[in-house]
Amino acid sequence: MSSVTVTPGRMILADWAAIWRGAGVTIDPAAKPDVDAAAQTVDDLIASGRAVYGLNTGFGKLAQTRIANEELATLQERLVLSHAAGVGDALPEPVVRLILALKMASLARGASGVRWTTIVAIQAMLDTGVLPVIPSQGSVGASGDLAPLAHMSAALIGAGEATYQGERLPAADALKKAGLEPVRLGPKEGLALLNGTQASTALALAGLFEVESGFQAALLSGALSVEAAKGSVAPFDPRIHQLRGHPGQIDVAQSLRDLLEGSGILASHENCDKIQDPYCLRCQPQVMGAVLDLLRQAGQVLEREANAVTDNPLVFTDTGEAISGGNFHAEPVAFAADQIAMAACEIGSICERRIALLTDPAVSGLPAFLTPNPGINSGFMIAHVTAAALVSENKQKAYPASVDSIPTSANQEDHVSMATHGAFRLLKMAENLHNVVAIETLSAVQGMEFHDGLTSSPRLEAVRGCLREAVPAYGDDRYFAPDIASARRLVTGRGLVAAAGELPGIA
Incomplete structure (x- = not known):
């Protein structure tokens, strides 16, 4: 490298x-x-x-x-x-x-x-x-x-x-x-x-980069879920998002339109009688766009902090002075870490709702738990439970660290940021998120394969092909955990993102 x-x-x-x-x-x-x-x-x-x-x-x-x-x-x-x-x-x-x-x-x-x-x-x-x-x-x-x-x-x-x-x-x-x-x-x-602040900043940067990987993979899994559920592309119309004006929302809607362009699945149900999709499909630009804006803001803070001088006292060569101050206080990092944690939590939360949708035949119109022979097979039943467990764990971890303080050093350091606490949790939260996105990707691709041989857009077919090289399609039940692990590696290693091409990110 x-x-x-x-x-x-x-x-x-x-x-x-x-x-x-x-x-x-x-x-x-x-x-x-x-x-x-x-x-x-x-x-x-x-x-x-x-x-x-x-x-x-x-x-x-x-x-x-x-x-x-x-x-x-x-x-x-x-x-x-x-x-x-x-x-x-x-x-x-x-x-x-x-x-x-x-x-x-x-x-x-x-x-x-x-x-x-x-x-x-x-x-x-x-x-x-x-x-x-x-x-x-x-x-x-x-x-x-x-x-x-x-x-x-x-x-x-x-x-x-x-x-x-x-x-x-x-x-x-x-x-x-x-x-x-x-x-x-x-x-x-x-x-x-x-x-x-180099330890907390390093942890926050690492968390930011890993959550960004989860965000981009979740854009893909969300688009795949639209295809699996035969959802509408109308909510991604640019006129809707221009009227609200949030840059992240506009970018996410554009990305979803681009990902779905040329889809045969989408064309197959243009004249269906469905009026509106559930929020987890329809409101992706609003939720993921807000996440993107938040990650970008946190990234700007961390970029400044990474370039900063944060020790004490600071030496000024033009006047020959060493002046004591407080640049070591990590409040900016603490706030950024809390923002990244909230973003990770919300990405996983909306992904989990789409997994729930796809596995419920009353909502999705797909076979129960995405298995061609439910009853004798449980299909994705417990994979969804795993995703729910991980989302719940991330909710617990998302409580803001920056609102806490405890005096130290004989009350000399009487207000502290807890930035390292806030940043340290992010890698575990990102790992949880990657597993949730992996389960949604598996679920959505499995759902797409019930659509009578219809194909998606070129970009989403490239993503499906990438996944299927690592994980074969599901028939009868099999040992499930290795499949989740294989899909997660494609999320963490950015293999799915590479297959899809350019996606919006923090930079």
Whole structure:
């Protein structure tokens, strides 16, 4: 896979999506002069003898404690070790890669006061595949993601654990095997590495990209369900959606029209006596369009956050100052994560309603539970129950994390964002969503095959063909779980989307 050049302050969502999916990472060397200037400013401030938070003082509630110059390196190392207090399962390696790349991009803006060699050391870990083991729990999204980023930083200095070539090792051993040396932290560097929103932002970006995959696959499964239920294309008329004016709604309606264009199934019931379809078919542009607008808004927030400097204090080379602020507070990420969670919940919810429609002969006109011989066969009966269970689980997970706060650090950090909680749930919610969309796709394609050999549009036939290469049609009951797993892989891996061609997305 190609490499992404990290250009500080100018990265787009597509860059982060490529890194999430495995692209290499290279820091833009043009950033070095700004980084060097900020590091020199830190040295000058220390030489001046002035007390500056995080450079020659303690941290948080201990900011009034002055640290002697000869103990500054020890101060930074002990900060990392004391803050590496996370618990729980390790974050997935693609998320860890994103965290490292995001931290590199932030530090390279030249407002953190770290040395260029420290940024290069992070890139070396990415280049060689030495990935810190970062526990998933322990951040409230306040002074940034302190515990997760401490575990990241611990591996950089040879403490804690890391993975290398598929093996989990003490970080010092992993670095040695990869031919790397532990970093000896300079003044401010431990604090710059630990402060920031890179863990919550990485998790939110990963969730955004995976929910987008579910959204696009759900556009396909929704169009397939229209065909299976012999639904109407009239609700997708552009005049309807122009009158409301929401961009996402307009885009989704256009996409559904394009997907259904040229359908023989659609043409076969042009003069039927049905008046209106249920909302799960008819209101797809309104529901999925609102989802698309929400995902796009969250994407814009996360794109800005990924380009931001979020540690503390910040170094201003033009005036020689280091100013304490609160850019580490992850409220924007928390809100974006909550929006993505709501979107994931609603996509799955409308998909589940279409599965229910297709499996109910009183509504769909199809055989009960989509089996040609119901009674002796149960068909899709319990596949629908599985989808309902997953949708219900996502509803429980969708409660907003950003409305919670709990004071920490002896009330110094008295309002927190809970962004990491909000972002961490998204990958599980996306996995649930992908399974629901997979079940709808299986159901809709099965339903289409009761239409006496009629064919759909070229694009939807390509999607049907893609699915049928992985999952054969259903006759008598068979062991069902592997079929759902195969369909889910086509959702997660974007195989169905590739078969269909261009679809609206977040960018």
